[in-house]
Amino acid sequence: MATIYEVASMAGVSPATVSRVFNGQNVSADKARRVRKAAKALSFTPSRVARTLRMRSSQVIALVIPDIENPFFTSMARGVEDVAQAAGYSVVLCNSDEDHGKEARYLDIAVGADMAGVILAAAGDNSDVSGLIARNRPVVAVDRSPHGFDIDAVTVDNRAGGREATRALLDQGFTRIGxxxxxxxxxxxxxxxxxxxxxxxxxxxxDERYLRFADFRVDGGHKAMRELLDMPEPPDAVFVANNLMGVGALQVLSQRGAMPPAVGMAVFGDLPFAVMAPMAITVIPLPARHLGVTAAKLLLDRINGDDQPPRTVVLRNHAS
Amino acid sequence: MATIYEVASMAGVSPATVSRVFNGQNVSADKARRVRKAAKALSFTPSRVARTLRMRSSQVIALVIPDIENPFFTSMARGVEDVAQAAGYSVVLCNSDEDHGKEARYLDIAVGADMAGVILAAAGDNSDVSGLIARNRPVVAVDRSPHGFDIDAVTVDNRAGGREATRALLDQGFTRIGxxxxxxxxxxxxxxxxxxxxxxxxxxxxDERYLRFADFRVDGGHKAMRELLDMPEPPDAVFVANNLMGVGALQVLSQRGAMPPAVGMAVFGDLPFAVMAPMAITVIPLPARHLGVTAAKLLLDRINGDDQPPRTVVLRNHAS
DNA sequence: ACCATTCCAGAAATCGATTTCACCGTCAAC
DNA sequence: GTTGACGGTGAAATCGATTTCTGGAATGGT
Known part of the structure; x- marks a missing residue:
C-alpha cells in the first residue's frame, strides 16, 4: 500500500532516487541505505501495475492450454515454467478448456495486461492470434498451431507417430486396427x-468406419471405444491418439475383460500415472516437458528482440 | 495499441465519453454509436493495466498451488475457475512447487499486481501471508492452511480420514499397518x-518405525514403500496419505509382485486415472473440485466486502 | 587553476484508463 | 417566468511507477 512517494519522503529523497535504488542504478551509498530502510519500515512493495503501464511490458508470460487436467499439458507447463523462472519471468496459466470463446478471452487479457508474450496450445485450427500479431506481441504455438498464421511453433511429428504406432500393431499380427x-x-x-x-x-x-473422433478426454475414450467394440465386426486392435483417451479406452477394455493383448492397443503419449508397466501396450512417448522448454526458449528469444523469420521446431518423439 | 484517446478523437468526443460507453454509463445514442465504430476500426482493446492502476484492483484472482502436476490440485483449480469465470474473474495459476521461496514470490506478485484476491494451498505450515493481510487483500486457504493467521479456510477432516482408512485395513485383518x-x-x-x-x-x-515422511510425490511413494518393505519385519498393509504417493507405492508393489490384497493398501485421495477399479484398495475420496468451488465462493464474498470474522469450512469426505 | 568529464539527484512528463467537477441545455413544476 | 432537477459532456486530476532533462558537485588531466 505504501508508494514510492511515501518511501521517498521518509528517506528524504526524490521518488526518482527510490526508483533508481530498486533498479540497481547509481545512487550514493548513504541515500541507498536510507531508502532501503524506509522501504522496509513501510513494507513497501512496488506496484507492478504502475511499472507495467510505464514500461509497456510486464515480466509475465501467458501459457494458454486447452485442458489443465491433462498431465501432458501440466508437464509441458513445468517445462515452460522452469525456463521462464530462470529468466526472471513469471508464468500465468490459462485454461481454455478447449473452448474458443474462453481462449479468445484469455488472449485479449494477455494483450490488455501487456504481457511479454504468449505460448499457445490452441483449442483448434482456427484459433485467432491476429490481435497479438497486430500488436506485435510474441506468440509461440506449441503442440498444435492455429492455421493461417506464420508464427513460431514447436510440435512433434504426429503423422509419423501415428504411423509407427499403427505399424507396431500390424507387426503384432492384428489385422483390423481401429x-x-x-x-x-x-x-x-x-x-x-x-x-x-x-x-x-x-x-x-x-476402413473409415474404424475411425472415431472424440474429445481428447477420458470420457471421449470411453465412448469411442464402446462404439468400436459394439460394431458387428469390431476391430481387433486400436490406436488411440492421446493419453487420456487411452485411459478411457483401457477402462472400457478392463470392464469388458478384454485387456491388451486380448485386444491390441497403441497410444500416442505416455499413459499418466500408470501403475503397471503396460508391456502389452505400445506407447509413443511424447516429450511434454521438452516441448514446453523449447517453446519458452523460442518465446524468450523473441521477447529479447530476435527478429528472424518464424521457425518451426519438430521434436523427435523417440519411439519405443 | 490504440488508446482511448485515439478512439476519442476519431469519434469526435472526449476520452471520458469513450470510457463511459465501455462502462455502460449514460451516453447519447449517437455518440455511443460513433465511439463503437471508431473502436472497431482501430481494433481498440482497453488497457487493463491502466484500468487497474486507476481502480486499484483487477478482475483477476491468483490460485497458488504446490504441485501443478498433481491431478488433485488441477481438479481443485477447475472448481475455482468455474466459479470465478461465472463471476467475471479470471484465474491465474501459480505453481509454488512446494517451495517457500517461489510461493513468497508469487504472493508478492499478487500484491504488486493488485489482484482481487488469493486462494492459497500453502507449501507448508509456515507460509507467510502477512503481506496480503497487511494490505487488506482477501486470502482463502484451501486444503492446507498456514499457521498463525486467522483467515478463511476450506479443508477436509484429515485426521478422521486417516483414522477411517487405517481402520478399514485393520478390519480387513491386517495387523502391522505402515x-x-x-x-x-x-x-x-x-x-x-x-x-x-x-x-x-x-x-x-x-510402532513409529512404520511411519515414513515423504514428499507427496510419486517418487516419495517409491522410496518410502521400498524402505517399509525392506524392514526386517515389514508391515503387512500400508496407509498412504496422498494420491501420488499411492501411485508410487503401487508401482513398487507391482514390481515386487505383491499387489493388493497381498499387501493391504489404503489411500487418502482418489487414484488418478486408474484403469482398473481397484477393489482391493481402500480409497478415501477427496472432493477436490468442491474444495475449489467453496474456496472461490468464500473469496468472492470477501472481495464483495463481506466482513464477518474468518470462517473455516470443513468438507465431508464421504467415505467409501 | 581551469576545463572537461562523470556522477548524483530532483522536477516534471509520461503511460492509459477512470472519475470528479463544473457547465450547459432541457424539461417539469409551481 | 422563474426555479429546480437531471442527463449529457468535456477538462483535468488521479493512480504509482519510470525516465528524460537539467543542473550542481566531484573528479581528473594538463
Missing part, C-alpha cells in the same frame, strides 16, 4: 489419424 | 498420520 482420435478441427488429431491411415493402407485397405 | 505420509511441516501430512496413530493405537501399540 483409430480413436481427437476433434476434427484439431491438427494433432487429424495428423495422427493420417498416420494411422498411412500404415493401414500400406497393409491393405482403409 | 503409514506413508507427506512432509512433516505440512498440516495435511501430520493430521493424516495422526489419524493413522489413532486407529492403530485403538487396536494395540503404535
Amino acid at each position: 483409430c480413436v482420435t481427437g476433434p476434427g478441427d484439431v491438427e494433432t488429431a487429424t495428423e495422427r489419424a493420417d498416420g494411422w491411415r498411412d500404415a493401414v493402407r500400406a497393409a491393405g485397405a482403409v | 503409514c506413508v505420509t507427506g512432509p512433516g511441516d505440512v498440516e495435511t501430512a501430520t493430521e493424516r498420520a495422526d489419524g493413522w496413530r489413532d486407529a492403530v493405537r485403538a487396536a494395540g501399540a503404535v
